Amino acid sequence: MPINYSDHQLKLSLKNSKVLIVDDQLLSLIVLKKILSEHFNVTTAGSGEEAIEICNVNVPDIVLLDISMGGMSGIDTCLKLKNNTETQDIPVIFVTSFENEEEECWEAGAVDFIKKPIIKETLFRRVRAHITLKLQHDLLNQKVFLDDLTKVFNRRYFDAHFSKMERSALREKVDYALLLIDIDYFKQYNDIYGHVQGDTVLNLVAQTITNSLQRPTDFVARYGGEEFVVVLPHTSTEGAICVADKIKQNVADLGILHKYSEYDFVTISIGGATLQPYVNNKNTLQIADEKMYESKMQGRNKVCF
Numbered sequence: 001m002p003i004n005y006s007d008h009q010l011k012l013s014l015k016n017s018k019v020l021i022v023d024d025q026l027l028s029l030i031v032l033k034k035i036l037s038e039h040f041n042v043t044t045a046g047s048g049e050e051a052i053e054i055c056n057v058n059v060p061d062i063v064l065l066d067i068s069m070g071g072m073s074g075i076d077t078c079l080k081l082k083n084n085t086e087t088q089d090i091p092v093i094f095v096t097s098f099e100n101e102e103e104e105c106w107e108a109g110a111v112d113f114i115k116k117p118i119i120k121e122t123l124f125r126r127v128r129a130h131i132t133l134k135l136q137h138d139l140l141n142q143k144v145f146l147d148d149l150t151k152v153f154n155r156r157y158f159d160a161h162f163s164k165m166e167r168s169a170l171r172e173k174v175d176y177a178l179l180l181i182d183i184d185y186f187k188q189y190n191d192i193y194g195h196v197q198g199d200t201v202l203n204l205v206a207q208t209i210t211n212s213l214q215r216p217t218d219f220v221a222r223y224g225g226e227e228f229v230v231v232l233p234h235t236s237t238e239g240a241i242c243v244a245d246k247i248k249q250n251v252a253d254l255g256i257l258h259k260y261s262e263y264d265f266v267t268i269s270i271g272g273a274t275l276q277p278y279v280n281n282k283n284t285l286q287i288a289d290e291k292m293y294e295s296k297m298q299g300r301n302k303v304c305f
């Protein structure tokens with residue numbers, strides 16, 4: 001089912017959408033930028049290497065890529081973007097004056113290509129069409145992968161991304177950590193204060209966990225009713241314990257009264273596990289779950305690894 005933006009919303013999103021133009025010919029960059037910056041937020045890069053750097057820091061909504069450049073070619077730049085989970089969804093349009101490179105462009109993952117000499121109206125309309133599709137795709141993803149109540153990622157997102165991430169961590173031999181977080185005595189909280197207040201607490205805890213994470217690649221998902229899972233890529237056990245302690249403290253510091261709890265406030269129990277590809281490849285999720293249970297057994301408001 002198509003998702004409809006209102007005209008006003010769409011215009012606003014298009015105006016703010018980020019276009020990256022990559023070309024090693026200054027004149028081409030100037031011409032393309034002049035046409036597109038009337039409608040979009042345009043950045044330029046003079047090489048494939050620079051484009052990759054920009055995309056890693058500030059992901060654009062679309063990339064316009066010259067095929068033949070000194071240094072990294074357009075095709076190699078595109079392949080590099082498509083091989084990185086953070087940048088693989090950026091649509092890439094090739095801009096070319098060559099006739100016989102179409103096949104290679106499609107194979108590299110391009111969504112389209114535009115032939116030189118550039119026709120102003122064609123360029124604008126093609127770019128606009130692809131950005132509109134991208135915005136609709138992002139909106140759909142948001143609806144499919146966000147938890148309605150807390151607005152953090154949902155279980156579906158976690159399941160979809162976790163196994164992919166676990167495989168890439170094993171392949172690249174890097175550590176990553178997983179935290180399972182459960183609100184203590186939440187059944188009693190609902191019973192005493194009511195479900196509406198319970199929902200408010202779930203929201204506050206979700207936001208507190210989110211605010212405790214610092215790296216853009218870290219993420220939190222609602223794993224079940226009152227349970228959250230945090231994924232910390234490229235993180236050692238020591239680092240993950242620091243993050244877990246911080247989350248536990250920040251939730252306790254909210255000071256949400258809970259008469260039933262021996263701590264008098266809402267607290268959380270955390271179980272953690274780290275995947276160390278050189279040492280083990282055990283099921284991190286299962287270990288984190290067992291550790292979380294250990295935290296409960298040790299008196300709650302604890303972190304166990």
Ligand SMILES: Nc1nc2c(ncn2[C@@H]2O[C@H](COP(=O)(O)OP(=O)(O)OP(=O)(O)O)[C@@H](O)[C@H]2O)c(=O)[nH]1
Binds near residue numbers: 195196197198300
């Ligand atoms: N308000 C609210 N409550 C929920 C939601 N999802 C799950 N819950 C409640 O969370 C409670 C979880 O209770 P239990 O699994 O027994 O655990 P607990 O009371 O937190 O006890 P411990 O985990 O042992 O500390 C249940 O009462 C669920 O109804 C939700 O979306 N909103």
